Amino acid sequence: xxxxxxxxxxxxxxxxxxxxxxxxxxxxxxxxxxxxxxxxxxxxxxxxxxxxxxxxxxxxxxxxxxxxxxxxxxxxxxxxxxxxxxxxxxxxxxxxxxxxxxxxxxxxxxxxxxxxxxxxxxxxxxxxxxxxxxxxxxxxxxxxxxxxxxxxxxxxxxxxxxxxxxxxxxxxxxxxxxxxxxxxxxxxxxxxxxxxxxxxxxxxxx
Numbered sequence: 001x002x003x004x005x006x007x008x009x010x011x012x013x014x015x016x017x018x019x020x021x022x023x024x025x026x027x028x029x030x031x032x033x034x035x036x037x038x039x040x041x042x043x044x045x046x047x048x049x050x051x052x053x054x055x056x057x058x059x060x061x062x063x064x065x066x067x068x069x070x071x072x073x074x075x076x077x078x079x080x081x082x083x084x085x086x087x088x089x090x091x092x093x094x095x096x097x098x099x100x101x102x103x104x105x106x107x108x109x110x111x112x113x114x115x116x117x118x119x120x121x122x123x124x125x126x127x128x129x130x131x132x133x134x135x136x137x138x139x140x141x142x143x144x145x146x147x148x149x150x151x152x153x154x155x156x157x158x159x160x161x162x163x164x165x166x167x168x169x170x171x172x173x174x175x176x177x178x179x180x181x182x183x184x185x186x187x188x189x190x191x192x193x194x195x196x197x198x199x200x201x202x203x204x205x206x
Contacts, residue, residue: 032129032171035073039066042198047171049129052162054136054191056176057200063175064088065096067132070173072102074130082121082128086112086138086148112148114141114157118164127168133161135175136190158193 031046040046047053057063064087071083083106085093090110097106107128109120117139121128133139139157140148147153158174165172176190178199191197 032074032079034070035077036066036070039070043196047130047173048195049169049171050166051195052158052165052172052174052193053196053198054158054174054176054194055198055200056178058178058202061200061202063200064134065100067134067173067175068093068097068102069100071106071130071132072097072100075106076103079130080107080124080126080128081130081132082107082109082124083132083134084109084111084117084120085134086110087134112138112140114139114160118160121164121168127170129170130173131161131165131170132173133175135177136161137177154190155193158190162193 031044031048033040033046034043043053055063055067064085068083071081074081083093085108088096088110090108093108093110107124109117111117111120117133121131136154136158137149139161140153141156141160144152144156161172161174164170174194
């Protein structure tokens with residue numbers, strides 16, 4: 001009776017592999033310019049793909065107007081952009097967009113439920129390189145039994161949107177309202193979930 005054959009060594013499980021700096025392609029790390037020079041300068045030349053930028057400020061200071069302008073500039077340069085609003089109707093957005101000269105081919109979504117927002121972004125072809133959420137306080141996930149704007153809703157929704165941006169090599173802009181005390185509503189923990197925090201301040205008398 002012949003000797004039995006030796007069993008082969010099982011292949012090692014495949015997992016994440018490290019890479020050297022020389023192996024990293026600069027094409028995937030190139031910043032996405034918004035088209036507004038001062039805003040890009042603050043971001044170091046533009047927004048980094050895979051990053052999340054929180055734009056905070058008091059209601060009425062101009063956050064939505066600025067981000068709509070940015071969305072229009074990027075769309076005009078061929079950067080797929082989705083502007084999501086839970087604050088205004090589609091008609092209100094169009095009226096303001098026409099006044100600002102935003103191109104008519106910009107993708108607009110009026111939605112507050114997180115899963116619907118991410119599904120719409122996944123359905124866009126090509127997928128968005130820039131996802132703008134106005135505002136993170138109006139966005140909610142039904143699985144969390146709390147109203148929009150609460151600590152758990154803001155934290156979980158911001159985290160999910162940030163994860164989506166990283167997975168799709170896109171940049172996410174989150175608009176966050178500031179309370180009377182001067183804090184971005186929906187806790188300081190939100191600032192630790194994003195890559196960049198920009199806060200706009202103004203004087204009602206000027």
